[in-house]
Amino acid sequence: xxxxxxxxxxxxxxxxxxxxxxxxxxxxxxxxxxxxxxxxxxxxxxxxxxxxxxxxxxxxxxxxxxxxxxxxxxxxxxxxxxxxxxxxxxxxxxxxxxxxxxxxxxxxxxxxxxxxxxxxxxxxxxxxxxxxxxxxxxxxxxxxxxxxxxxxxxxxxxxxxxxxxxxxxxxxxxxxxxxxxxxxxxxxxxxxxxxxxxxxxxxxxxxxxxxxxxxxxxxxxxxxxxxxxxxxxxxxxxxxxxxxxxxxxxxxxxxxxxxxxxxxxxxxxxxxxxxxxxxxxxxxxxxxxxxxxxxxxxxxxxxxxxxxxxxxxxxxxxxxxxxxxxxx
Numbered sequence: 344x345x346x347x348x349x350x351x352x353x354x355x356x357x358x359x360x361x362x363x364x365x366x367x368x369x370x371x372x373x374x375x376x377x378x379x380x381x382x383x384x385x386x387x388x389x390x391x392x393x394x395x396x397x398x399x400x401x402x403x404x405x406x407x408x409x410x411x412x413x414x415x416x417x418x419x420x421x422x423x424x425x426x427x428x429x430x431x432x433x434x435x436x437x438x439x440x441x442x443x444x445x446x447x448x449x450x451x452x453x454x455x456x457x458x459x460x461x462x463x464x465x466x467x468x469x470x471x472x473x474x475x476x477x478x479x480x481x482x483x484x485x486x487x488x489x490x491x492x493x494x495x496x497x498x499x500x501x502x503x504x505x506x507x508x509x510x511x512x513x514x515x516x517x518x519x520x521x522x523x524x525x526x527x528x529x530x531x532x533x534x535x536x537x538x539x540x541x542x543x544x545x546x547x548x549x550x551x552x553x554x555x556x557x558x559x560x561x562x563x564x565x566x567x568x569x570x571x572x573x574x575x576x577x578x579x580x581x582x583x584x585x586x587x588x589x590x591x592x593x594x595x596x597x598x599x600x601x602x603x604x605x606x607x608x609x610x611x612x613x614x615x616x617x618x619x620x621x622x623x624x625x626x627x628x629x630x631x632x633x634x635x636x637x638x639x640x641x642x643x644x645x646x647x648x649x650x651x652x653x654x655x656x657x658x659x660x661x662x663x664x665x666x667x668x669x670x671x
Contacts, residue, residue: 351385354378355393356418359403359411435626436465443488445472446540446570447506447587451614451645452488459634466627485628486635487617500617503639504646505610507588508549511600515580517663522603523583526550526559535573535582536563548585550607589614589645596651601659605652614639 357367358378368378386393393407403411443452449472456468492500510529512522523529537546545566547558565582567573570590577584578599586600594600602608616635618628639645647655 347381348385348388351381351388352414353418354381355385355407356411356414358382358394358401359407362400362402364401434465435463435630437625437627438467438469439627439631440469440471440483440485441487441631442471442473442484444490446537447490447589448472448488448614449571451589451639455635455638458638459631462634463627463630466631485618485624486631489615489617491612492615492617498617498619500615501636502613502615503636504641505588505613507591507647508585508609508611509588509591509595509605509647509652510548510550510583510603510607511577511586511591511595512583512603513578513580513600514598514659514663516577516583517601517659519580522601522660522663526552526604526607529559529561529583533564533582534561535576535584536561536566537570537573537585538566538568540568549609549611550585550604551609552607556609556611588647592645592647595647595655598659601663602647602652602656605649605656608652614645 354367354371354373357370358364361367361370364378364382365375368375371378373381382393389406389410391406391410392404393410394401395404441452441456443449452470452472456470459466460468487498489500490506492502516533520532523532534548538544539546545563548561549556550559551557563582565573565576567576570587573584574586574590574594576582577586578594583603591600591602595602616632616639618624618632624632
């Protein structure tokens with residue numbers, strides 16, 4: 344029968360400490376028979392007798408004492424490691440590795456991270472924002488965010504909210520160039536393009552036509568590989584842009600951007616949180632996941648209703664048509 348060395352050595356050490364095999368068995372949650380078998384297997388495995396046995400007590404042999412002195416430091420170290428691992432599971436403290444996409448997620452992550460750090464100051468977040476898709480296991484990720492569910496095996500993905508793609512322009516652009524009344528009319532306008540930081544390719548404009556989301560080609564008058572910079576260009580009136588709801592919602596509600604062609608808003612994807620089995624997670628990861636789900640699931644700060652979009656487009660077109668007419 345193969346020997347379980349760790350269990351046998353632990354039984355030996357506990358028996359030496361308590362001077363009783365029966366008490367050692369009880370302390371380890373074993374039957375006396377299992378403890379006796381573990382000790383016998385260890386002695387047979389080592390080829391030495393470790394205890395002098397009488398009907399009343401057990402005492403170490405010289406070989407047993409030498410073995411205990413050699414094994415004791417390793418057992419203490421192992422017990423310390425087990426204690427630290429159990430404490431990490433229970434305490435909301437320690438390092439927490441978080442990954443997410445740079446181009447879309449930074450405005451969403453900061454308020455969440457700010458609140459989490461205030462609630463749990465003993466946690467040390469390690470945040471990596473990158474538009475590439477890394478390896479969840481190799482990168483030692485505790486919690487991740489992605490536009491779209493993670494393809495990694497063994498990863499739980501939960502949708503937080505839909506990611507809308509909205510054609511937008513600033514009032515200053517509409518005042519100078521007017522507003523397109525159809526997708527085809529975009530060809531006569533200055534449009535911004537987003538170059539994917541990882542691939543170097545220009546990301547196509549995705550728009551909804553009927554029940555389908557299709558690629559609509561535009562010739563960029565301005566092209567960048569950073570969403571924040573693209574948004575600034577659109578806000579400044581240099582171009583019409585296809586902006587995510589994460590970025591556009593607050594600007595639309597404040598009147599800094601006007602949504603256009605809102606019948607064609609695409610929501611082909613969503614923002615997901617992903618993580619491993621909750622049963623094996625430390626408390627700090629569980630706390631962050633719970634906070635993220637509570638704060639971000641269908642958060643209206645990052646999603647505009649169809650009524651909001653249509654109303655903002657109608658009022659924006661009317662206001663700037665009136666301004667253009669009044670200026671002529």
